[in-house]
Amino acid sequence: MNQIPALVRAFAYLSLLTIGGGMAAFPEMKILTVEVHKWLTFPQLIHLYSVGQMAPGPNMMMIVPIGEWAGGVLGAIVVVLAFFGPTAVLTFIVGRLWNRLEKWPWRRSIQQGLAPVSIGLLLAGCFTMAKGAIFGLETATIAVVVLLLLLNYKINPALLILVGAVIGVLSLTP
């Protein structure tokens, strides 16, 4: 069955939810890609998201494999265009209008009001992911140690995720 139209619809929609970061779209991404369209499983989605954090560039390139699995090379291309196109156009337009919006008193209200909501969306995404990624003492310890290290030291997060992989192999291999 041709998945291309469904990929375009799903990822164009998800694109508009990424306020504050890609993680904000994670709960809906799980519903659409795992439950509705069954392009991949929940553990696979978590794996791709996590591995994607080690790749350079925008941290949601994990959408590429989803597109590729569902629709081949075309699927991969279409997913990138659908996911980045709508927000790119919106940002372009708002960027051009920004000078005029500067005097608009509600601009500040919108920025201040959206800040806590966007942080809440990130946190909600994080909880959704934790449900599939944290099971047992080892994984909980890894998450907490990474959190504490990043809050207290200036370490490249990609490096810590790589360390997570090593610890995973050492401690979780049956």
Place this chain on the structure above:
Amino acid sequence: MSESDTKLVLPRGADTGVGQARVSVGEILLEFLIIGATSFGGVVPYLRGSLVTKRQWIDDKEFVEMLSISQSLPGLNATNMAILVGEKLRGALGSVAAIIGVCLPGAVIMYVVGIFYRSHGDHVWVTSALKGVAAAAVGMVLSTVVGLSKKSLAGKFDFVFMVLTVIAVNRLHQSVPRTLVVVGLLAILFHRPGKEQKESVGP
């Protein structure tokens, strides 16, 4: 597309003297390709190092302003910044070059990773490594949440709006758009113009 066509729009702190020389679309593409290929662990610091420090295409004030626009719009910071910087330097064509540059290397890498994962993803070492990676990623996202909260939550009501958002999405299973409209609107109304002097007294 009338008067704004000939001048570079976006934030301009008077005439900064920075980035006055016309940058070519090719240079924009190349610079963003480099950023896209090297920005491990988060694009924003690399953008700053490259665009502000190394190339001096924009100054620090413009950078911060663009970042605040990027953060309050949907879209990832990395791609929104690419659009805004590209627009400032070379209009629509500059935006296209910048976003292609910043996305392409990571997209190719993840394409290859996806193929590898599909064929070897069930190997026992790979699944153990991925469990560790996923747990570490949870810690990383949490640290982002804490960092952002320290920076942009002002007062206890912002905290309430944040918690309401989490409850709406995770507990009540409301869609993100509905949550955005309801909680977002409440928060925006709370921060309505003219009210902030009273509220921003706290830390």
